[in-house]
Amino acid sequence: MRKQILRVVKIGGNVINHPEKLKQFLIDFSKIKETKILVHGGGRLLDDLALKLNVPQTMVQGRRVTDASSLDIAIMTYAGLINKQLVAQLQSLCCMSLGLTGADLNSITATKREVQELDYGFVGDIRTESVNLKMIKLVLTNGICPVFCSITADGSGQLLNTNADAICATLAAALSKEYEVKLHFCFEKHGVLLDVADDGSLITQINSEQYAALKAQRIFNGGMLPKLEMAFQALKLGVSEVVIQHAENLVASLSEEKCLGTKLLLH
Amino acid sequence: MRKQILRVVKIGGNVINHPEKLKQFLIDFSKIKETKILVHGGGRLLDDLALKLNVPQTMVQGRRVTDASSLDIAIMTYAGLINKQLVAQLQSLCCMSLGLTGADLNSITATKREVQELDYGFVGDIRTESVNLKMIKLVLTNGICPVFCSITADGSGQLLNTNADAICATLAAALSKEYEVKLHFCFEKHGVLLDVADDGSLITQINSEQYAALKAQRIFNGGMLPKLEMAFQALKLGVSEVVIQHAENLVASLSEEKCLGTKLLLH
Numbered sequence: 001m002r003k004q005i006l007r008v009v010k011i012g013g014n015v016i017n018h019p020e021k022l023k024q025f026l027i028d029f030s031k032i033k034e035t036k037i038l039v040h041g042g043g044r045l046l047d048d049l050a051l052k053l054n055v056p057q058t059m060v061q062g063r064r065v066t067d068a069s070s071l072d073i074a075i076m077t078y079a080g081l082i083n084k085q086l087v088a089q090l091q092s093l094c095c096m097s098l099g100l101t102g103a104d105l106n107s108i109t110a111t112k113r114e115v116q117e118l119d120y121g122f123v124g125d126i127r128t129e130s131v132n133l134k135m136i137k138l139v140l141t142n143g144i145c146p147v148f149c150s151i152t153a154d155g156s157g158q159l160l161n162t163n164a165d166a167i168c169a170t171l172a173a174a175l176s177k178e179y180e181v182k183l184h185f186c187f188e189k190h191g192v193l194l195d196v197a198d199d200g201s202l203i204t205q206i207n208s209e210q211y212a213a214l215k216a217q218r219i220f221n222g223g224m225l226p227k228l229e230m231a232f233q234a235l236k237l238g239v240s241e242v243v244i245q246h247a248e249n250l251v252a253s254l255s256e257e258k259c260l261g262t263k264l265l266l267h
Numbered sequence: 268m269r270k271q272i273l274r275v276v277k278i279g280g281n282v283i284n285h286p287e288k289l290k291q292f293l294i295d296f297s298k299i300k301e302t303k304i305l306v307h308g309g310g311r312l313l314d315d316l317a318l319k320l321n322v323p324q325t326m327v328q329g330r331r332v333t334d335a336s337s338l339d340i341a342i343m344t345y346a347g348l349i350n351k352q353l354v355a356q357l358q359s360l361c362c363m364s365l366g367l368t369g370a371d372l373n374s375i376t377a378t379k380r381e382v383q384e385l386d387y388g389f390v391g392d393i394r395t396e397s398v399n400l401k402m403i404k405l406v407l408t409n410g411i412c413p414v415f416c417s418i419t420a421d422g423s424g425q426l427l428n429t430n431a432d433a434i435c436a437t438l439a440a441a442l443s444k445e446y447e448v449k450l451h452f453c454f455e456k457h458g459v460l461l462d463v464a465d466d467g468s469l470i471t472q473i474n475s476e477q478y479a480a481l482k483a484q485r486i487f488n489g490g491m492l493p494k495l496e497m498a499f500q501a502l503k504l505g506v507s508e509v510v511i512q513h514a515e516n517l518v519a520s521l522s523e524e525k526c527l528g529t530k531l532l533l534h
Contacts, residue, residue: 052320072348080347081339084418084426088370092424098372103355104365105411138409144372151351157359159351 005034006140006179007254010168013187015247016043016082023089025186028251030093035140035179038097039148039168040086045077046070066121066161074161075101078149087147097145102126102152103159105135108167110152110160124152124160126167128237131174165223169230169239176238183239185227186247191262192228194219207265208232228264235266272301273407273446274521277435280454282514283310283349290356292453295518297360302407302446305364306415306435307353312344313337333388333428341428342368345416354414364412369393369419370426372402375434377419377427391419391427393434395504398441432490436497436506443505450506452494453514458529459495461486474532475499495531502533 009029015021029038050057050073058065066074083099090097102108102124108131110124130152139146148171150164165185172183194201194214206214211228214220220228231242245253245261253260276296282288296305317324317340325332333341350366357364369375369391375398377391397419406413415438417431432452439450461468461481473481478495481487487495498509512520512528520527 075351076343076347078347079351080343080345084342084346084368084370084420087368088420088426089424091370091373091420092422096373099366099368099370101351101354101366103351103358106358106363142405153351153355153358155359157356159355 003178003180005182006175007032007034007036007182007184008039008168008172008175009036009184009186009250010039010041010164011186011247012041012043012164013189014043015186015188016041016045021247025247025250026086026089026093028247030090030095031251032254037140037146037148037171038086038090039150039164039171040082041164042074042078042082042150045082046073049073049077060118060120063120063163064123064161065119066123068122071122071159071161075151075159079151083147083149090145090147095145096143097147098139099147099149101149101159102130102162105132105139106155107132107135107146107148108152108162108170109155110162112154112158112160122158122160124154124162126152126162126170128170128174131171133174133178136171136175137178163226165227165230169234172239173234173237176240181239182241183231183234183243184250184253185231185242185244186250187244188247190246190249191244192220192224196221203262204259205263205265207267209267231264232266235264270445270447272449273442274299274301274303274449274451275306275435275439275442276303276451276453276517277306277308277431278453278514279308279310279431280456281310282453282455283308283312288514292514292517293353293356294360295515297357297362298518299521304407304413304415304438305353305357306417306431306438307345307349308417308431309341309345309349312349313340316340316344327385330387330430331390331428332386333390335389338389338426338428342418342426346418350414350416357412357414362412363410364414365406366414366416368416368426369397369429372399372406373422374399374402374413374415375419375429375437376422377429379421379425379427389425389427391421391429393419393429393437395437395441398438400441400445403438403442404445430493432494432497436501439506440501440504443507448506449508450498450501450510451517451520452498452509452511453517454511455514457513457516458511459487459491463488463491470529471526472530472532474534476534498531499533502531
């Protein structure tokens with residue numbers, strides 16, 4: 001039997017910070033007819049609040065070090081303000097939605113990252129086995145759209161900060177056992193760019209081998225490298241399609257069956 | 268057919284601010300074998316954060332005036348930090364829980380309070396008709412304990428601040444159509460006191476007529492008056508039991524079938 005389609009959509013980057021762009025994105029997202037999951041990043045809000053509260057933020061190789069105060073701020077902004085505003089807006093668009101952290105419904109159980117060369121603090125790492133398929137399926141089969149923020153928990157009462165791309169890719173991979181999963185990473189660029197400063201340098205398709213070659217040339221920087229790593233891993237684990245695209249191209253890429261972004265291929 | 272028992276438990280007051288007392292309360296709450304709902308207040312956290320962020324708070328007759336900045340802080344602290352810490356702790360106690368605002372699952376739709384003599388700002392009023400029985404029953408019948416914070420939404424994308432006692436009493440009343448509802452208001456006092464400064468002045472039972480007489484004598488002040496109003500209203504609307512009690516007496520009042528607090532009676 002052919003599996004049902006599930007679209008897992010990540011919204012991140014600057015779109016979260018622009019009320020008008022975000023609103024349009026949510027209108028577009030709510031038009032997806034298939035079973036769907038939204039995963040959101042945090043935008044600038046955490047940094048703004050940390051600054052106001054005098055909690056200095058440390059970034060190492062594009063990854064945030066999450067001390068106890070920064071974790072509280074992450075929970076307040078990601079699981080609180082952003083998540084609930086998204087859910088309220090989706091409900092107004094008749095999209096029956098439910099905001100979730102990994103703690104809710106025990107949906108994603110993470111492991112606190114071990115201290116090696118660096119102590120990342122309250123950061124949770126996840127694998128496909130971290131995903132509670134039973135509970136997420138219960139939500140999906142009842143026509144409810146889960147809206148995941150990037151907060152997880154360790155099962156022992158400790159909340160943890162987890163990369164939103166990792167949540168998105170891991171959910172997609174885990175759910176590919178049950179659904180034909182199409183994964184969309186939406187942000188403010190048109191996809192993967194050969195030159196991040198040149199919107200004309202869009203790569204429309206890239207396979208694992210091409211990716212490895214470009215990675216060796218250090219073409220990708222910032223958050224794009226881990227995003228691509230996780231996206232290719234999701235493909236290997238059974239996700240049927242991965243597209244990295246501009247948020248404004250989400251709807252067009254659904255209906256026209258063309259990519260409008262960067263399509264990732266295994267081979 | 269006899270209806271199934273549902274216990275709706277409010278935790279508020281200073282218990283939220285004391286990690287050890289809160290932990291013990293959650294251990295006790297997780298022992299409730301019947302279908303259950305937890306509703307939580309905000310404790311001191313909102314005021315602490317508002318102070319740090321220089322957002323002045325205005326209280327009128329024990330009720331908060333919620334401007335846009337205060338609403339954001341309420342969402343961050345109630346729906347974010349407190350709600351998710353409670354859910355993560357309950358999961359560690361094997362209580363399958365799900366944190367909710369009224370926006371999630373469209374579970375409680377509020378109406379922004381009309382401006383009359385005073386503009387309360389982004390405050391939402393609710394009635395039993397505001398409660399989405401279908402969605403809350405879906406959660407309950409799957410063995411999941413909803414954990415409600417005191418944030419609702421208006422169905423048009425606007426989040427609103429709503430009194431936690433009102434949420435508790437309204438959920439209890441609405442669900443009494445489907446369940447035999449027992450409502451527990453838990454806090455740091457032993458119940459309703461004739462003299463708020465004297466723990467020995469506990470009223471063990473009070474009916475509507477006695478309440479009306481004591482109210483006329485202005486015995487009740489602070490948050491107790493609206494709490495009692497809403498509790499008696501819930502009884503009138505079909506809730507089978509209402510107890511106002513110390514958080515540490517929750518478990519004993521379940522097993523010994525005695526009240527250990529103030530029991531409210533219609534007549």
